[in-house]
Amino acid sequence: MGKASFCNPIVKWSGPEDEPLEPLQQPILQWEGTLSIPQQKASDQLVRAVEEKRSTLVHAVCGAGKTEILFQAAAHALEKGQQVCIATPRRDVVQELFPRFQQAFPTTPIQALFGGSEHRNDLARLTIATTHQLYRFQHAFDVMVIDEVDAFPYHGDVTLQRAAQNARKPASTLIYLTATPATALLHEVKKGSLQAIVIPARYHGYPLPVPETRWLGNWKKSIDKKQLPYSFRSWIESRLAVKKRMMLFMPDIPTMIQVEKLLQAYTPNLESVHAKDSKRGPKIDRMRKKELDILLTTTILERGVTFSNIDVAVLGAEKAIFTESALVQIAGRAGRDFRYPSGIVAFFHFGHTEAIVKAQKHIIRMNHQAKKDGLLKEKKHEPLLELS
Structure with missing residues (x-):
């Protein structure tokens, strides 16, 4: 159709139907993987x-x-x-x-x-x-x-x-x-x-990482004073110490820019992305190639992208942008690789919300269903949490 605008007509074909398509070269599907x-x-x-x-x-x-x-x-x-x-x-x-x-x-x-x-x-x-x-x-x-x-x-x-x-x-x-x-x-x-x-289960048979919640207090006030909240900073330092890469989800672009500047004191290998970022693609490629320690992002990357062996954190998880579905999807970025099937997910917040609670229960419920169906591998050090 090309570019559509108010002043350009849209033409609809009303003639005979297209000729039958040529058969495709066999075999059409040449995927060599196996399904669970x-x-x-x-x-x-x-x-x-x-x-x-x-x-x-x-x-x-x-x-x-x-x-x-x-x-x-x-x-x-x-x-x-x-x-x-x-x-x-x-x-x-x-x-x-x-x-x-x-x-x-x-x-x-x-x-x-x-x-x-x-x-x-x-x-x-x-x-x-x-x-x-x-x-x-x-x-x-x-x-x-x-x-x-x-x-x-x-x-x-x-x-x-x-x-x-x-x-x-x-x-x-x-x-x-x-x-x-x-x-x-x-x-x-x-x-x-x-x-x-x-x-209800991942292809590799390990449970979904259940998010932990950490209260930060008035984290926005700390960041405006050019200080990372202690608990958030400590979590990041612990991940860097064991060379674990991270995705950090931010509630808005101004906060993300502030946090990115503060994190530059901890590692030079970090980038931030958002919907209007013209360099989003190359930055994501750098993360995929394991060239970055930290990728900061808005909810634009809450789903659909896969990075190997990462931990995930949400700053300001109480904000309205972080709905139940968004938090479930964000938590789903961790532990996707069968070689690294576990990962830490942390929701840093200034007060629990219904969305946070529902997201945790959603993940726990799916893990229980997967276990009930016999789809999970037993891992003694990662017991399933019980629903309250």
Whole structure:
């Protein structure tokens, strides 16, 4: 469609349908990994959903391996000459998914669409895009996957949700992916209008890190005086002492800039990122390459990115920006790598909030469900907490 503006017309094709697509070179899926038992079960269910054109919610904990369970369903659709789209609210996730799907589907034309993207391909069979890019399409896709369906800006934006529906063919499969489904989706599951697949355990079989909470007092006053609160500073020093890298989530950009300046006295290897940061991509790459000790971020990186062997902290966890779902997703950044399946998550706050309590209980509940289902490996030094 190109750039859309008020003064430019949008042209809709009403001629004959396109010629049938050329068959793809076999084998379409060339991923050499293996799925865990719950992943394989979910994958099989998604293949059936594609066959039956059924709407499906995949409720899987952070680090369950949601991307991998899509592979067989996508391959099944592509083998039938269908068009597949994976839409996600944020460009960082598109940039992370694109090379993974290229590797898994090396003979399939794939495009990645986001603002400024250089990976456009008019012959693409598989499209990975931000949800805003769905405005470009009408009745284009046989399989539509909405990743992180509860995330900003897709969640709560009716026009984006309509664009996603409009981009699907009338007879198509819709798949929602999230670790924190909204109440409305759970209501659809309860009514029976949406089938649900639940994966309560990570692919590596270790429990989710349960966040610890630490009271800081008036942390903002300390930072304005150019001092890091003692408990926060002590936690960071302890992580640096054992050479553990960190993601630090900040409630707003001005606070992040202040904290970044103060942390420069502890390590020169740190960066900060936010939504309008033009160098966000290279900074994230540096963190992924383990060139940084600390990455400070707003909630822009609460989901969709994976770094190996990190600990995670939230400063000002009592702030309204840190909702239950945001805190669950943030905690899910730790312990994702099977080589380093544990990690410390700390919520530093100036007073407990309902969101903090609910996030902790959400994580504990999923760990209990995973243990009940026999999906967890026993770790004596990491006992599961009991719900009060």
